[in-house]
Amino acid sequence: MAEYCFGVDLGGTTVKIGLFTSEGKLIDSQEIPTRKEDEGSHILSDICEAIDAKLVDRKMTRDDLIGVGIGIPGPITKDGSVLGCVNLGWGIFNVEEKLSQMLGGVKVKAGNDANVAALGETWQGGGRGFEDIVLVTLGTGVGGGIIIGGKIIPGSNGAAGEIGHIPAVVGRDAEVCGCGKKGCLETVASATGIVRETKKLLAKSEDDSSLRKKKELTCKDIFDAAKEGDKLALKAVDKLTFALGKSIAGIAAVTNPQVIVIGGGVSKAGKFLLDKIEEYFNEYAFHATKNVKFALATLGNDAGMYGAAALILD
Protein backbone atom coordinates (compact mmCIF):
# COMPACT_ATOMS: atom_id res chain seq x y z
CA MET A 1 0.00 0.00 0.00
CA ALA A 2 1.20 3.47 -0.87
CA GLU A 3 2.22 5.08 2.42
CA TYR A 4 4.84 7.67 1.59
CA CYS A 5 5.20 10.87 -0.37
CA PHE A 6 7.88 13.32 -1.40
CA GLY A 7 7.69 17.04 -0.70
CA VAL A 8 9.92 19.02 -3.05
CA ASP A 9 10.85 22.66 -2.47
CA LEU A 10 12.29 23.92 -5.74
CA GLY A 11 14.33 27.07 -5.14
CA GLY A 12 16.53 29.21 -7.36
CA THR A 13 19.74 27.75 -5.89
CA THR A 14 18.89 24.37 -4.36
CA VAL A 15 16.11 21.81 -4.44
CA LYS A 16 15.08 20.40 -1.06
CA ILE A 17 13.56 16.93 -1.26
CA GLY A 18 11.86 15.36 1.75
CA LEU A 19 10.44 11.87 2.19
CA PHE A 20 7.34 11.87 4.40
CA THR A 21 5.07 9.23 5.90
CA SER A 22 1.36 9.59 5.23
CA GLU A 23 1.04 10.96 8.78
CA GLY A 24 3.31 13.85 7.88
CA LYS A 25 6.51 12.71 9.54
CA LEU A 26 9.68 13.78 7.69
CA ILE A 27 11.85 10.65 7.62
CA ASP A 28 14.56 11.67 5.18
CA SER A 29 15.68 14.81 3.36
CA GLN A 30 18.37 15.89 0.95
CA GLU A 31 19.41 18.90 -1.10
CA ILE A 32 20.54 19.00 -4.70
CA PRO A 33 21.67 22.04 -6.68
CA THR A 34 19.20 23.70 -9.04
CA ARG A 35 20.77 23.40 -12.52
CA LYS A 36 19.49 26.46 -14.34
CA GLU A 37 21.53 26.03 -17.53
CA ASP A 38 19.81 25.05 -20.81
CA GLU A 39 16.64 26.88 -19.81
CA GLY A 40 16.33 24.80 -16.66
CA SER A 41 15.67 21.68 -18.71
CA HIS A 42 17.63 19.41 -16.32
CA ILE A 43 15.78 20.42 -13.19
CA LEU A 44 12.89 17.95 -13.34
CA SER A 45 15.06 15.03 -14.43
CA ASP A 46 17.50 15.79 -11.59
CA ILE A 47 14.56 15.66 -9.18
CA CYS A 48 13.35 12.34 -10.64
CA GLU A 49 16.83 10.88 -10.36
CA ALA A 50 17.14 11.95 -6.71
CA ILE A 51 13.70 10.52 -5.92
CA ASP A 52 14.45 7.19 -7.62
CA ALA A 53 17.85 6.92 -5.92
CA LYS A 54 16.22 7.58 -2.55
CA LEU A 55 13.61 4.88 -3.24
CA VAL A 56 16.33 2.32 -4.09
CA ASP A 57 18.23 3.38 -0.98
CA ARG A 58 15.13 2.81 1.16
CA LYS A 59 14.21 -0.45 -0.61
CA MET A 60 11.02 1.16 -1.85
CA THR A 61 9.45 1.52 -5.30
CA ARG A 62 7.31 4.18 -6.97
CA ASP A 63 4.30 2.05 -5.98
CA ASP A 64 4.96 2.96 -2.35
CA LEU A 65 4.28 6.61 -3.19
CA ILE A 66 0.96 8.40 -2.69
CA GLY A 67 2.49 11.14 -4.81
CA VAL A 68 4.96 14.00 -5.11
CA GLY A 69 4.18 17.60 -4.14
CA ILE A 70 6.31 20.45 -5.41
CA GLY A 71 6.61 24.16 -4.61
CA ILE A 72 7.64 26.38 -7.53
CA PRO A 73 9.20 29.87 -7.28
CA GLY A 74 6.64 31.59 -9.49
CA PRO A 75 2.95 31.87 -10.31
CA ILE A 76 1.14 28.64 -11.09
CA THR A 77 -2.39 28.07 -12.41
CA LYS A 78 -5.03 25.83 -10.86
CA ASP A 79 -4.40 23.09 -13.43
CA GLY A 80 -0.68 22.95 -12.58
CA SER A 81 0.86 25.11 -15.30
CA VAL A 82 3.80 27.36 -14.56
CA LEU A 83 3.52 30.74 -16.25
CA GLY A 84 7.24 31.31 -16.59
CA CYS A 85 9.81 31.16 -13.78
CA VAL A 86 12.46 33.72 -14.66
CA ASN A 87 14.93 32.47 -12.06
CA LEU A 88 14.70 28.85 -13.27
CA GLY A 89 14.83 29.70 -16.96
CA TRP A 90 11.42 28.08 -17.40
CA GLY A 91 8.75 29.12 -19.89
CA ILE A 92 5.12 28.03 -19.84
CA PHE A 93 4.23 24.35 -19.39
CA ASN A 94 2.23 22.02 -17.15
CA VAL A 95 4.71 20.95 -14.48
CA GLU A 96 2.27 18.51 -12.81
CA GLU A 97 1.69 16.57 -16.03
CA LYS A 98 5.33 16.61 -17.07
CA LEU A 99 6.80 15.48 -13.74
CA SER A 100 4.08 12.83 -13.35
CA GLN A 101 4.88 11.46 -16.81
CA MET A 102 8.60 11.36 -15.98
CA LEU A 103 7.80 9.41 -12.80
CA GLY A 104 5.71 6.82 -14.65
CA GLY A 105 2.34 8.20 -13.63
CA VAL A 106 2.95 9.01 -9.94
CA LYS A 107 0.47 11.72 -8.84
CA VAL A 108 2.02 15.19 -8.79
CA LYS A 109 0.60 18.40 -7.27
CA ALA A 110 2.32 21.77 -7.64
CA GLY A 111 1.88 25.15 -5.92
CA ASN A 112 3.57 28.52 -5.57
CA ASP A 113 6.46 28.29 -3.09
CA ALA A 114 5.32 31.04 -0.71
CA ASN A 115 1.78 29.63 -0.59
CA VAL A 116 3.12 26.09 -0.16
CA ALA A 117 5.29 27.24 2.76
CA ALA A 118 2.19 28.74 4.38
CA LEU A 119 0.45 25.38 3.96
CA GLY A 120 3.44 23.66 5.59
CA GLU A 121 3.30 25.99 8.60
CA THR A 122 -0.44 25.31 8.87
CA TRP A 123 0.01 21.58 8.67
CA GLN A 124 3.00 20.94 10.93
CA GLY A 125 4.32 24.34 12.03
CA GLY A 126 3.30 27.52 13.83
CA GLY A 127 -0.28 27.34 12.51
CA ARG A 128 -0.83 23.71 13.51
CA GLY A 129 -4.33 23.05 14.79
CA PHE A 130 -5.85 25.94 12.83
CA GLU A 131 -7.38 26.04 9.38
CA ASP A 132 -7.62 29.78 8.66
CA ILE A 133 -4.13 31.23 8.79
CA VAL A 134 -2.09 34.05 7.33
CA LEU A 135 1.65 33.48 7.05
CA VAL A 136 3.81 36.60 6.91
CA THR A 137 7.41 35.92 5.88
CA LEU A 138 9.84 38.68 6.83
CA GLY A 139 13.08 38.04 4.97
CA THR A 140 15.08 39.98 2.39
CA GLY A 141 11.61 40.85 1.11
CA VAL A 142 8.18 40.32 2.64
CA GLY A 143 6.07 37.42 1.39
CA GLY A 144 3.12 35.48 2.61
CA GLY A 145 0.38 32.99 2.10
CA ILE A 146 -3.31 32.82 2.88
CA ILE A 147 -4.81 29.50 4.00
CA ILE A 148 -8.57 29.26 4.41
CA GLY A 149 -10.30 26.08 5.53
CA GLY A 150 -6.91 24.36 5.34
CA LYS A 151 -6.52 25.22 1.64
CA ILE A 152 -4.19 27.62 -0.13
CA ILE A 153 -5.85 30.72 -1.61
CA PRO A 154 -3.79 31.02 -4.78
CA GLY A 155 -5.52 34.06 -6.29
CA SER A 156 -6.81 34.42 -9.83
CA ASN A 157 -3.29 34.50 -11.23
CA GLY A 158 -1.24 33.11 -8.38
CA ALA A 159 -0.63 36.48 -6.73
CA ALA A 160 -2.70 36.11 -3.55
CA GLY A 161 -0.68 36.48 -0.35
CA GLU A 162 1.64 39.11 -1.87
CA ILE A 163 1.52 40.82 1.48
CA GLY A 164 4.82 42.63 0.92
CA HIS A 165 3.13 44.78 -1.70
CA ILE A 166 0.30 46.14 0.40
CA PRO A 167 0.61 49.95 0.28
CA ALA A 168 1.91 50.82 3.76
CA VAL A 169 3.69 54.17 3.55
CA VAL A 170 2.48 57.27 1.72
CA GLY A 171 3.95 60.70 1.23
CA ARG A 172 7.55 61.88 1.36
CA ASP A 173 8.63 59.01 3.57
CA ALA A 174 7.75 56.31 1.01
CA GLU A 175 10.72 54.47 -0.53
CA VAL A 176 10.72 52.83 -3.96
CA CYS A 177 10.09 49.06 -3.76
CA GLY A 178 11.75 46.38 -5.86
CA CYS A 179 8.42 46.04 -7.69
CA GLY A 180 8.64 49.61 -8.93
CA LYS A 181 5.91 51.09 -6.73
CA LYS A 182 6.45 53.34 -3.72
CA GLY A 183 5.74 52.62 -0.07
CA CYS A 184 5.04 48.88 -0.20
CA LEU A 185 5.07 47.09 3.19
CA GLU A 186 8.28 45.36 2.04
CA THR A 187 10.13 48.70 1.95
CA VAL A 188 9.85 49.03 5.74
CA ALA A 189 9.10 45.56 7.15
CA SER A 190 11.81 43.43 5.52
CA ALA A 191 15.38 42.88 6.77
CA THR A 192 16.56 45.14 3.96
CA GLY A 193 13.92 47.70 4.86
CA ILE A 194 14.75 48.01 8.53
CA VAL A 195 18.47 48.33 7.76
CA ARG A 196 17.77 51.16 5.29
CA GLU A 197 15.38 52.92 7.68
CA THR A 198 17.93 52.64 10.51
CA LYS A 199 20.65 54.13 8.32
CA LYS A 200 18.31 57.02 7.53
CA LEU A 201 17.67 57.55 11.26
CA LEU A 202 21.41 57.43 12.02
CA ALA A 203 22.13 60.00 9.31
CA LYS A 204 19.28 62.30 10.36
CA SER A 205 20.07 62.47 14.07
CA GLU A 206 23.13 62.82 16.27
CA ASP A 207 21.64 60.70 19.04
CA ASP A 208 23.95 58.27 20.71
CA SER A 209 23.44 54.67 19.55
CA SER A 210 25.41 51.46 19.84
CA LEU A 211 24.62 50.93 16.16
CA ARG A 212 27.01 53.71 15.13
CA LYS A 213 29.92 51.36 15.88
CA LYS A 214 28.73 48.68 13.42
CA LYS A 215 30.53 48.51 10.10
CA GLU A 216 27.99 46.34 8.31
CA LEU A 217 24.66 46.99 9.95
CA THR A 218 22.34 43.93 9.99
CA CYS A 219 18.73 43.37 10.96
CA LYS A 220 19.96 41.23 13.89
CA ASP A 221 22.19 44.09 15.16
CA ILE A 222 19.19 46.41 15.18
CA PHE A 223 16.92 44.02 17.08
CA ASP A 224 19.71 43.13 19.54
CA ALA A 225 20.30 46.83 20.25
CA ALA A 226 16.56 47.46 20.59
CA LYS A 227 16.26 44.63 23.10
CA GLU A 228 18.97 46.35 25.14
CA GLY A 229 17.05 49.61 25.09
CA ASP A 230 18.95 51.52 22.38
CA LYS A 231 16.55 54.36 21.59
CA LEU A 232 17.43 54.75 17.94
CA ALA A 233 17.13 51.00 17.34
CA LEU A 234 13.77 51.02 19.13
CA LYS A 235 12.63 53.79 16.80
CA ALA A 236 13.57 51.70 13.76
CA VAL A 237 11.83 48.64 15.18
CA ASP A 238 8.80 50.80 15.90
CA LYS A 239 8.56 51.84 12.26
CA LEU A 240 8.61 48.19 11.17
CA THR A 241 6.11 46.98 13.76
CA PHE A 242 3.76 49.92 13.17
CA ALA A 243 3.60 49.21 9.42
CA LEU A 244 3.21 45.48 10.03
CA GLY A 245 0.62 45.72 12.80
CA LYS A 246 -1.50 48.16 10.78
CA SER A 247 -1.21 46.11 7.56
CA ILE A 248 -2.07 42.88 9.38
CA ALA A 249 -5.14 44.62 10.84
CA GLY A 250 -6.17 45.32 7.24
CA ILE A 251 -5.53 41.71 6.20
CA ALA A 252 -7.61 40.53 9.17
CA ALA A 253 -10.50 42.82 8.13
CA VAL A 254 -10.43 41.11 4.72
CA THR A 255 -9.86 37.43 5.61
CA ASN A 256 -10.53 37.18 9.40
CA PRO A 257 -8.00 34.40 10.15
CA GLN A 258 -7.62 32.41 13.38
CA VAL A 259 -3.87 32.85 13.56
CA ILE A 260 -1.13 35.05 12.09
CA VAL A 261 2.15 33.14 11.75
CA ILE A 262 5.29 35.27 11.44
CA GLY A 263 8.28 33.64 9.75
CA GLY A 264 11.46 34.50 7.83
CA GLY A 265 14.84 35.70 9.09
CA VAL A 266 13.47 38.80 10.84
CA SER A 267 11.21 36.57 12.97
CA LYS A 268 14.31 35.31 14.80
CA ALA A 269 13.78 38.42 16.95
CA GLY A 270 11.06 36.25 18.53
CA LYS A 271 8.53 37.29 21.14
CA PHE A 272 10.03 40.79 21.37
CA LEU A 273 8.97 41.35 17.74
CA LEU A 274 5.63 39.53 18.06
CA ASP A 275 4.52 41.58 21.10
CA LYS A 276 5.25 44.87 19.34
CA ILE A 277 3.40 43.83 16.16
CA GLU A 278 0.44 42.70 18.25
CA GLU A 279 0.34 46.02 20.09
CA TYR A 280 -0.13 47.97 16.84
CA PHE A 281 -2.47 45.29 15.50
CA ASN A 282 -4.74 45.80 18.50
CA GLU A 283 -4.70 49.55 17.95
CA TYR A 284 -5.94 49.19 14.37
CA ALA A 285 -7.89 45.92 14.21
CA PHE A 286 -11.68 45.74 13.90
CA HIS A 287 -13.11 44.27 17.12
CA ALA A 288 -14.58 41.17 15.45
CA THR A 289 -11.13 40.19 14.13
CA LYS A 290 -9.20 40.88 17.34
CA ASN A 291 -9.28 37.39 18.85
CA VAL A 292 -6.66 36.29 16.28
CA LYS A 293 -3.56 34.62 17.72
CA PHE A 294 0.01 35.55 16.83
CA ALA A 295 2.58 32.76 16.52
CA LEU A 296 6.11 32.29 15.25
CA ALA A 297 6.79 29.99 12.31
CA THR A 298 8.56 26.84 13.48
CA LEU A 299 9.64 24.97 10.33
CA GLY A 300 12.21 27.48 9.07
CA ASN A 301 13.59 26.51 5.68
CA ASP A 302 11.75 23.17 5.79
CA ALA A 303 8.29 24.79 5.52
CA GLY A 304 8.32 24.43 1.72
CA MET A 305 9.02 20.67 1.87
CA TYR A 306 6.30 20.15 4.46
CA GLY A 307 3.79 22.20 2.47
CA ALA A 308 4.62 20.36 -0.73
CA ALA A 309 3.96 17.05 1.04
CA ALA A 310 0.69 18.50 2.37
CA LEU A 311 -0.41 19.24 -1.23
CA ILE A 312 -0.38 15.48 -1.84
CA LEU A 313 -1.54 14.13 1.52
CA ASP A 314 -4.55 16.43 1.74
Added chain:
Amino acid sequence: MAEYCFGVDLGGTTVKIGLFTSEGKLIDSQEIPTRKEDEGSHILSDICEAIDAKLVDRKMTRDDLIGVGIGIPGPITKDGSVLGCVNLGWGIFNVEEKLSQMLGGVKVKAGNDANVAALGETWQGGGRGFEDIVLVTLGTGVGGGIIIGGKIIPGSNGAAGEIGHIPAVVGRDAEVCGCGKKGCLETVASATGIVRETKKLLAKSEDDSSLRKKKELTCKDIFDAAKEGDKLALKAVDKLTFALGKSIAGIAAVTNPQVIVIGGGVSKAGKFLLDKIEEYFNEYAFHATKNVKFALATLGNDAGMYGAAALILD
Protein backbone atom coordinates in the same frame (compact mmCIF):
# COMPACT_ATOMS: atom_id res chain seq x y z
CA MET B 1 -39.29 17.35 -9.17
CA ALA B 2 -38.00 20.16 -6.95
CA GLU B 3 -37.22 23.05 -9.26
CA TYR B 4 -37.60 26.20 -7.22
CA CYS B 5 -36.06 27.89 -4.24
CA PHE B 6 -36.61 30.92 -2.05
CA GLY B 7 -33.94 33.53 -1.41
CA VAL B 8 -34.63 35.48 1.79
CA ASP B 9 -32.86 38.72 2.68
CA LEU B 10 -33.57 39.35 6.35
CA GLY B 11 -32.94 43.00 7.19
CA GLY B 12 -33.48 45.07 10.29
CA THR B 13 -36.62 46.73 8.85
CA THR B 14 -37.98 44.45 6.12
CA VAL B 15 -37.61 40.89 4.91
CA LYS B 16 -37.29 40.48 1.14
CA ILE B 17 -38.44 37.09 -0.10
CA GLY B 18 -37.78 36.01 -3.69
CA LEU B 19 -38.94 32.89 -5.53
CA PHE B 20 -36.32 31.65 -7.98
CA THR B 21 -36.15 28.93 -10.63
CA SER B 22 -33.24 26.52 -10.40
CA GLU B 23 -31.61 28.49 -13.24
CA GLY B 24 -31.55 31.59 -11.04
CA LYS B 25 -34.45 33.50 -12.56
CA LEU B 26 -36.35 35.63 -10.03
CA ILE B 27 -40.02 34.94 -10.77
CA ASP B 28 -41.71 36.52 -7.78
CA SER B 29 -40.75 38.72 -4.84
CA GLN B 30 -42.39 40.33 -1.86
CA GLU B 31 -41.49 42.30 1.24
CA ILE B 32 -42.79 41.82 4.76
CA PRO B 33 -41.93 43.89 7.83
CA THR B 34 -39.33 42.54 10.27
CA ARG B 35 -41.16 42.16 13.57
CA LYS B 36 -38.49 42.71 16.20
CA GLU B 37 -40.73 42.62 19.26
CA ASP B 38 -40.56 39.68 21.72
CA GLU B 39 -36.85 39.20 21.00
CA GLY B 40 -37.55 38.71 17.30
CA SER B 41 -39.39 35.47 18.02
CA HIS B 42 -41.99 36.07 15.26
CA ILE B 43 -39.49 36.65 12.47
CA LEU B 44 -38.98 33.06 11.34
CA SER B 45 -42.67 32.14 11.63
CA ASP B 46 -43.58 35.24 9.57
CA ILE B 47 -41.13 34.08 6.90
CA CYS B 48 -42.60 30.55 6.91
CA GLU B 49 -46.10 31.96 6.61
CA ALA B 50 -45.12 34.16 3.67
CA ILE B 51 -43.40 31.23 1.94
CA ASP B 52 -46.35 28.90 2.44
CA ALA B 53 -48.81 31.56 1.23
CA LYS B 54 -46.70 32.12 -1.87
CA LEU B 55 -46.61 28.36 -2.54
CA VAL B 56 -50.44 28.14 -2.31
CA ASP B 57 -50.72 31.20 -4.52
CA ARG B 58 -48.49 29.54 -7.14
CA LYS B 59 -50.20 26.14 -6.80
CA MET B 60 -46.96 24.69 -5.52
CA THR B 61 -46.01 22.68 -2.42
CA ARG B 62 -42.91 22.47 -0.22
CA ASP B 63 -41.93 19.42 -2.29
CA ASP B 64 -41.32 21.73 -5.23
CA LEU B 65 -38.54 23.45 -3.27
CA ILE B 66 -34.84 22.65 -3.54
CA GLY B 67 -34.50 24.73 -0.40
CA VAL B 68 -34.51 28.15 1.23
CA GLY B 69 -31.45 30.40 1.49
CA ILE B 70 -31.35 33.23 3.99
CA GLY B 71 -29.04 36.19 4.60
CA ILE B 72 -28.77 37.32 8.23
CA PRO B 73 -27.62 40.75 9.47
CA GLY B 74 -24.89 39.45 11.77
CA PRO B 75 -22.08 36.92 12.11
CA ILE B 76 -22.95 33.30 11.45
CA THR B 77 -20.90 30.15 11.97
CA LYS B 78 -20.17 27.49 9.38
CA ASP B 79 -22.79 25.15 10.87
CA GLY B 80 -25.53 27.79 10.55
CA SER B 81 -25.66 29.28 14.04
CA VAL B 82 -26.26 32.98 14.56
CA LEU B 83 -24.08 34.44 17.28
CA GLY B 84 -26.52 37.13 18.31
CA CYS B 85 -28.15 39.71 16.00
CA VAL B 86 -28.57 42.84 18.11
CA ASN B 87 -30.84 44.56 15.61
CA LEU B 88 -33.21 41.55 15.39
CA GLY B 89 -33.27 40.89 19.11
CA TRP B 90 -31.85 37.43 18.48
CA GLY B 91 -29.53 35.50 20.77
CA ILE B 92 -27.53 32.40 19.84
CA PHE B 93 -29.22 29.53 18.00
CA ASN B 94 -28.95 27.46 14.84
CA VAL B 95 -31.09 29.31 12.32
CA GLU B 96 -30.65 26.67 9.59
CA GLU B 97 -31.94 23.87 11.80
CA LYS B 98 -34.78 25.92 13.27
CA LEU B 99 -36.12 27.28 9.98
CA SER B 100 -35.79 23.86 8.32
CA GLN B 101 -37.76 22.26 11.13
CA MET B 102 -40.47 24.91 10.85
CA LEU B 103 -40.71 24.20 7.10
CA GLY B 104 -41.11 20.46 7.60
CA GLY B 105 -37.56 19.54 6.69
CA VAL B 106 -36.96 21.78 3.65
CA LYS B 107 -33.20 22.35 3.26
CA VAL B 108 -32.08 25.72 4.66
CA LYS B 109 -28.71 27.48 4.20
CA ALA B 110 -27.83 30.72 5.96
CA GLY B 111 -25.07 33.28 5.52
CA ASN B 112 -24.06 36.77 6.64
CA ASP B 113 -26.01 39.39 4.66
CA ALA B 114 -23.01 41.33 3.28
CA ASN B 115 -21.30 38.12 2.20
CA VAL B 116 -24.54 36.79 0.71
CA ALA B 117 -25.01 40.02 -1.28
CA ALA B 118 -21.48 39.55 -2.67
CA LEU B 119 -22.45 36.03 -3.71
CA GLY B 120 -25.57 37.43 -5.41
CA GLU B 121 -23.51 39.95 -7.40
CA THR B 122 -21.13 37.15 -8.40
CA TRP B 123 -23.92 34.87 -9.49
CA GLN B 124 -26.24 37.20 -11.38
CA GLY B 125 -24.87 40.73 -11.02
CA GLY B 126 -21.77 42.83 -11.67
CA GLY B 127 -19.42 39.91 -11.03
CA ARG B 128 -21.25 37.47 -13.31
CA GLY B 129 -18.90 35.19 -15.21
CA PHE B 130 -16.16 35.45 -12.57
CA GLU B 131 -15.46 33.27 -9.57
CA ASP B 132 -12.93 35.34 -7.61
CA ILE B 133 -14.55 38.65 -6.71
CA VAL B 134 -14.42 41.35 -4.09
CA LEU B 135 -17.61 43.32 -3.51
CA VAL B 136 -17.19 46.76 -1.98
CA THR B 137 -20.45 48.31 -0.76
CA LEU B 138 -20.30 52.08 -0.30
CA GLY B 139 -23.40 53.11 1.63
CA THR B 140 -23.96 54.79 4.98
CA GLY B 141 -21.02 52.64 5.99
CA VAL B 142 -18.58 50.59 3.91
CA GLY B 143 -19.11 46.83 3.74
CA GLY B 144 -18.00 44.04 1.51
CA GLY B 145 -17.68 40.40 0.72
CA ILE B 146 -14.93 38.14 -0.59
CA ILE B 147 -15.84 35.35 -3.00
CA ILE B 148 -13.16 32.86 -4.00
CA GLY B 149 -13.81 30.01 -6.39
CA GLY B 150 -17.49 31.00 -6.37
CA LYS B 151 -17.73 30.52 -2.59
CA ILE B 152 -18.12 33.03 0.23
CA ILE B 153 -15.08 33.47 2.47
CA PRO B 154 -16.86 33.89 5.80
CA GLY B 155 -13.80 34.25 8.03
CA SER B 156 -13.08 32.39 11.24
CA ASN B 157 -15.85 34.24 13.08
CA GLY B 158 -17.87 35.68 10.24
CA ALA B 159 -15.89 38.91 9.97
CA ALA B 160 -14.15 38.44 6.61
CA GLY B 161 -14.95 41.14 4.07
CA GLU B 162 -15.16 43.86 6.75
CA ILE B 163 -13.49 46.14 4.24
CA GLY B 164 -14.82 49.30 5.86
CA HIS B 165 -12.53 48.70 8.82
CA ILE B 166 -9.24 48.49 6.96
CA PRO B 167 -6.98 51.20 8.48
CA ALA B 168 -6.89 53.87 5.77
CA VAL B 169 -6.04 57.20 7.38
CA VAL B 170 -3.37 57.81 10.00
CA GLY B 171 -2.28 60.89 11.87
CA ARG B 172 -4.16 64.07 12.68
CA ASP B 173 -6.54 63.64 9.77
CA ALA B 174 -8.02 60.35 11.07
CA GLU B 175 -11.65 60.54 12.24
CA VAL B 176 -13.21 58.22 14.83
CA CYS B 177 -15.17 55.38 13.21
CA GLY B 178 -18.47 53.93 14.43
CA CYS B 179 -16.48 50.87 15.53
CA GLY B 180 -14.47 52.96 17.97
CA LYS B 181 -11.16 52.92 16.10
CA LYS B 182 -9.65 55.85 14.20
CA GLY B 183 -9.09 56.20 10.46
CA CYS B 184 -11.06 53.20 9.15
CA LEU B 185 -11.77 53.24 5.40
CA GLU B 186 -15.43 53.80 6.28
CA THR B 187 -14.63 57.20 7.82
CA VAL B 188 -13.68 58.59 4.39
CA ALA B 189 -15.21 56.29 1.75
CA SER B 190 -18.85 56.06 2.88
CA ALA B 191 -21.67 58.48 2.01
CA THR B 192 -21.47 59.75 5.59
CA GLY B 193 -17.70 60.05 5.31
CA ILE B 194 -17.61 62.12 2.13
CA VAL B 195 -20.26 64.50 3.48
CA ARG B 196 -18.23 65.05 6.67
CA GLU B 197 -14.98 65.50 4.76
CA THR B 198 -16.65 67.99 2.41
CA LYS B 199 -18.00 69.99 5.33
CA LYS B 200 -14.49 70.10 6.77
CA LEU B 201 -13.14 71.36 3.44
CA LEU B 202 -15.88 74.01 3.20
CA ALA B 203 -15.13 75.21 6.73
CA LYS B 204 -11.35 75.27 6.19
CA SER B 205 -11.30 77.22 2.92
CA GLU B 206 -13.03 80.24 1.45
CA ASP B 207 -12.92 78.85 -2.08
CA ASP B 208 -15.99 79.31 -4.18
CA SER B 209 -18.13 76.20 -4.45
CA SER B 210 -21.67 75.45 -5.61
CA LEU B 211 -21.94 73.27 -2.51
CA ARG B 212 -22.01 76.31 -0.23
CA LYS B 213 -25.64 76.92 -1.35
CA LYS B 214 -26.85 73.48 -0.19
CA LYS B 215 -28.77 73.37 3.06
CA GLU B 216 -28.56 69.61 3.58
CA LEU B 217 -25.43 68.45 1.83
CA THR B 218 -25.70 64.91 0.38
CA CYS B 219 -23.26 62.52 -1.21
CA LYS B 220 -25.14 62.93 -4.51
CA ASP B 221 -24.75 66.74 -4.36
CA ILE B 222 -21.00 66.33 -3.96
CA PHE B 223 -20.61 63.94 -6.89
CA ASP B 224 -22.92 66.05 -9.09
CA ALA B 225 -20.84 69.14 -8.34
CA ALA B 226 -17.59 67.23 -8.94
CA LYS B 227 -18.86 66.05 -12.32
CA GLU B 228 -19.46 69.69 -13.22
CA GLY B 229 -15.91 70.59 -12.27
CA ASP B 230 -16.46 72.13 -8.83
CA LYS B 231 -12.93 72.18 -7.41
CA LEU B 232 -13.84 71.71 -3.78
CA ALA B 233 -16.17 68.81 -4.61
CA LEU B 234 -13.39 67.26 -6.70
CA LYS B 235 -11.06 67.53 -3.73
CA ALA B 236 -13.58 65.66 -1.53
CA VAL B 237 -14.08 62.98 -4.19
CA ASP B 238 -10.31 62.70 -4.50
CA LYS B 239 -9.95 61.95 -0.81
CA LEU B 240 -12.55 59.15 -1.10
CA THR B 241 -11.12 57.62 -4.27
CA PHE B 242 -7.52 57.83 -3.01
CA ALA B 243 -8.40 55.92 0.19
CA LEU B 244 -10.47 53.39 -1.75
CA GLY B 245 -7.99 52.84 -4.60
CA LYS B 246 -5.12 52.36 -2.16
CA SER B 247 -7.12 50.04 0.13
CA ILE B 248 -8.36 47.97 -2.82
CA ALA B 249 -4.73 47.64 -3.98
CA GLY B 250 -4.02 46.15 -0.55
CA ILE B 251 -7.01 43.79 -0.79
CA ALA B 252 -5.81 42.70 -4.25
CA ALA B 253 -2.32 41.95 -2.88
CA VAL B 254 -3.96 39.65 -0.33
CA THR B 255 -6.68 37.90 -2.38
CA ASN B 256 -5.80 38.62 -6.06
CA PRO B 257 -9.41 38.71 -7.39
CA GLN B 258 -10.54 38.78 -11.02
CA VAL B 259 -13.00 41.60 -10.52
CA ILE B 260 -13.80 44.33 -7.99
CA VAL B 261 -17.53 45.09 -7.90
CA ILE B 262 -18.52 48.46 -6.42
CA GLY B 263 -22.06 48.74 -5.04
CA GLY B 264 -24.12 50.70 -2.52
CA GLY B 265 -25.65 54.17 -2.77
CA VAL B 266 -22.36 55.97 -3.47
CA SER B 267 -21.84 53.76 -6.54
CA LYS B 268 -24.70 55.61 -8.26
CA ALA B 269 -21.96 58.10 -9.21
CA GLY B 270 -21.16 55.44 -11.83
CA LYS B 271 -18.22 55.39 -14.22
CA PHE B 272 -17.01 58.79 -12.95
CA LEU B 273 -16.36 57.16 -9.56
CA LEU B 274 -15.03 53.90 -10.97
CA ASP B 275 -12.44 55.62 -13.19
CA LYS B 276 -11.07 57.64 -10.29
CA ILE B 277 -10.83 54.61 -7.99
CA GLU B 278 -9.08 52.67 -10.74
CA GLU B 279 -6.56 55.46 -11.26
CA TYR B 280 -5.41 55.29 -7.63
CA PHE B 281 -5.61 51.50 -7.67
CA ASN B 282 -3.17 51.43 -10.57
CA GLU B 283 -0.81 53.75 -8.74
CA TYR B 284 -0.64 51.42 -5.72
CA ALA B 285 -1.36 47.91 -7.02
CA PHE B 286 1.29 45.19 -7.33
CA HIS B 287 1.84 44.42 -11.02
CA ALA B 288 0.67 40.79 -10.79
CA THR B 289 -2.72 41.93 -9.44
CA LYS B 290 -3.24 44.79 -11.89
CA ASN B 291 -5.28 42.97 -14.52
CA VAL B 292 -8.30 43.02 -12.19
CA LYS B 293 -11.49 44.46 -13.70
CA PHE B 294 -13.65 47.11 -12.04
CA ALA B 295 -17.44 46.82 -12.38
CA LEU B 296 -20.53 48.37 -10.89
CA ALA B 297 -22.97 46.24 -8.91
CA THR B 298 -26.18 45.71 -10.87
CA LEU B 299 -28.64 44.05 -8.50
CA GLY B 300 -29.09 46.94 -6.07
CA ASN B 301 -31.23 45.98 -3.09
CA ASP B 302 -32.03 42.59 -4.65
CA ALA B 303 -28.44 41.31 -4.30
CA GLY B 304 -29.25 39.76 -0.92
CA MET B 305 -32.21 37.75 -2.30
CA TYR B 306 -30.13 36.53 -5.24
CA GLY B 307 -27.23 35.55 -3.02
CA ALA B 308 -29.51 33.72 -0.59
CA ALA B 309 -30.91 31.71 -3.51
CA ALA B 310 -27.34 31.01 -4.66
CA LEU B 311 -26.55 29.51 -1.24
CA ILE B 312 -29.11 26.81 -2.01
CA LEU B 313 -28.64 26.32 -5.74
CA ASP B 314 -24.88 25.96 -5.52
